[in-house]
Amino acid sequence: MSYRQQQHPKVIDAVQVTVLTNLVPPYRLDAYNALHGLAYKVGGRLTVICTNRTEPQRNWAKTSGDFTHQTLDGLVLPLGENRTFSIPIGTKNALHRATPDALILNGFGIAQWQAARCAHIRNIPTILQFDGWIGSDQTYANTVRKYIRHQMIAKADGFVAASSRGKEWFQQFGATETDISVAPIPTSFPPPRVLKSFADRAYDLTWCGRTTKAKGLGIFLKIAADLKKRGTIKRIAIIGCTDLEQAQSDLSASGLSDAADLHPQLSPIEVPEFLSNSKLCLFPSRNDAYGVGVIEAIACGTVALASPLVGCAPDVLDRSEIIDISSFEDWVTASQALLRNQILWQRTQQSQANNIKNNTANHQARTLWEALQQASYETTRVRRWS
Helix, strand or coil: CCHHHHHCCCCCCCCEEEEEECCCCHHHHHHHHHHHHHHHHCCCEEEEEECCCCCCCCCCCCCCCCCEEEECEEEEEECCCCCEEEEEECHHHHHHHHCCCEEEEECCCHHHHHHHHHHHHCCCCEEEEECCCHHHHHHHCCHHHHHHHHHHHHHCCEEEECCHHHHHHHHHCCCCHHHEEECCCCCCCCCCCCCCCCCCCCEEEEEECCCCCCCCHHHHHHHHHHHHHCCCCCCEEEEEECCHHHHHHHHHHHCCHHHEEEEECCCHHHHHHHHCCEEEEEECCCCECCCHHHHHHHHCCCEEEECCCECCHHHHCCHHHECCCCCHHHHHHHHHHHHHCHHHHHHHHHHHHHCCCCCCHHHHHHHHHHHHHHHHCCCCCCCCCC
């Protein structure tokens, strides 16, 4: 029992939980359903308010869950690739209709900032959830965003990070370590129950993600071309193409056209078929807030290698499996070692699988619920949106 629980041992009898986020991606849906279930058991419910309807460069179907789901009106400005900037309308009214006893703010947009201010005035326990870390945060660095984040963190009652790096990020912004929980992100699909063996996997090397410079496609193709010349690989897959014509041109220039299966953006339910058939998946990203693709590859029994700029890398990969994007020879050497040694591959596969045991929807929901409970013990509050 925490110090707060000892001082204020009152348990919430019924809680109306509201989450304010940009949208509900596939890897959040089951977690929100589970969180709604926890609230429902004590007579409450979950309401999820989104600032966006879709995310660019994603083939995500519209989803509905057990929870109440609504989207704010407003202006959404594209910023390139899959980034957008939202100017919301009606944040306060949406919160008033949801009447939350506790609030989870996922991200640090304008709507989240408005909600944080409203919650602070009304003494509503507030949890901040952030999937990134200092490396990814630098991409969005500007004076206004930094001010908003400082203000929101100073007034929040608890924090939930996706990784150990995210926890360190909150601490750098002034959050107390004991107020920070870590809830690793789950997969976007149910992982296969039975995994194929090394010999039964047709693809030696796989790319899974948006085919952009930021994700490191050029580095991947250079590594694949070198491994092909050495006779280490015969077949590769590229999943998630944002521009098929450009990707075909890049493959041709790399001498990989005859060895590659090229696929556009796929729905999450289609991805396991390819990952389960892959021996090795590379993530030479230049910027990745968390790296759900790494988790999904490992969940399908694929061994993953990633750059240090992938947020989850230190939590799920060994040091030898985290390779700097400038160290081309190290990528080739590590890939060769795994593809030529089945025992090493199997040992690495098992080690990585053990490191993602908490990347589940239930673990995420339980962590959020416990963070809400802890925040609510802080003081006796009058929770009323009026």
